Amino acid sequence: MNRLVEIRNQEFLCRERAALDSKRRVFWLAQAQEWEQRALDEIAYHFRECNLAPAELNAA
Numbered sequence: 608m609n610r611l612v613e614i615r616n617q618e619f620l621c622r623e624r625a626a627l628d629s630k631r632r633v634f635w636l637a638q639a640q641e642w643e644q645r646a647l648d649e650i651a652y653h654f655r656e657c658n659l660a661p662a663e664l665n666a667a
Contacts, residue, residue: 614642614646614649615646617642618642621635621636622635622636622639625639
């Protein structure tokens with residue numbers, strides 16, 4: 608889950624830059640959205656891995 612924290616930090620930094628850099632606001636918000644999607648992907652991956660382990664134990 609440390610990876611998720613790092614991803615969310617990157618998202619936060621992009622949103623912060625968007626607030627401070629009005630000329631490139633759209634760029635930074637797009638970057639933040641990409642990081643947000645990476646975070647959601649990381650969460651989904653984590654839950655797939657967690658749900659896969661009990662299924663493997665039941666199959667054995």
